[in-house]
Amino acid sequence: MPDSRPLPQIGRHRLPNRVVLAPMAGVTDRPFRQLCRRLGAGLVVGEMVTSDPSLWHTRKSRQRMDHRGEPGPRTVQIAGGDAAMLAEAARLNAAQGAEIIDINMGCPAKKVCNKAAGSALLRDEALVAEILEAVVAAVDVPVTLKIRTGWCADSNNGLRVARLAESAGIQALAVHGRHRQQRYSGQAEYNTIADIKSRVNIPVFANGDIDSPEKAAFVLDYTGADAVMVGRGAQGNPWIFREIDHYLRHGQALPPPTERERADVLLDHLSALHAFYGETMGVRIARKHLGWYLASDHRLGEGRQRELRAAFNVLQHPAEQYDFIDDLFCPGSGPASSRAANGISAA
Structure with missing residues (x-):
């Protein structure tokens, strides 16, 4: 049965649906966020940005903070891990146009936790509150939080x-159904999320192992x-x-994308990566995305995927x-390079 509850609201922002793109370092850059928004994500969250403004001059930080052309x-x-520095980072990002500030207390990566940030903060509840x-x-903009169990x-x-x-006034909470030491191993558990929601x-927002419409519906029903x-x-x-x-x-499944649509979306994504990062870096970054696209194509065996990668x-x-x-995807349809050069995309 369709969920009849009001759609979630973060401050003044009412989300158009119940599906949110999680922040992922090295993945949710501007091209990917724009693509996911176009394909139905109700809210997208960018890659985490360090709270130390002295590091914002690097190319990586500048690109992570680039939201030009994105809808709100x-x-x-x-x-x-420093309250005053995080507060200043929030002020500066809001001044630059951020409409929601999200605090990362969920990242399990060692290089983040070793700096007493990400999910390492969960060990110190007094510091969390501070x-x-x-x-x-x-x-003045809404602040949200992402944690693990x-x-x-x-x-x-x-x-x-x-x-x-x-x-403290946090206006929405995302919970990944694993503790930090699990990283991404094993299966996410949803009992803690259900307990929190109640x-x-x-x-x-329930996070962890949601990889199909049926799983999403189950998790929403199970956790509330x-x-x-x-x-x-x-x-x-x-x-x-x-x-x-x-x-x-x-309550019904959509048909999968056609081969032509898969090709067009991939071409559009690659074109956006090349434009955003420049030709050299864009070509390199496109490789990992192509690997993920191949891995999600269940018609291909692992051997064929390795060969194509x-x-x-x-x-x-x-x-x-x-x-x-x-x-x-579409052999015999003509060179995609000429169509991409002419600005033909999946939009």
């Missing part, structure tokens, strides 16, 4: 952190969450957002990548 609400995720209160007080199996303190968040009055947040399930499969939204609204990874120029995609 523009959501910037900040990461760090950070949340400082950031909320620093800006806890630091380890013996410290499943997600509910206590959620209550701290609500008390005990707080702010929107809760207001939306699902999709991360790895969107890598190579940006159509998942419209598929989930359609299934939640109508190897062939694509030696290509050095955008035109070669375009023609590879067209030959793969």
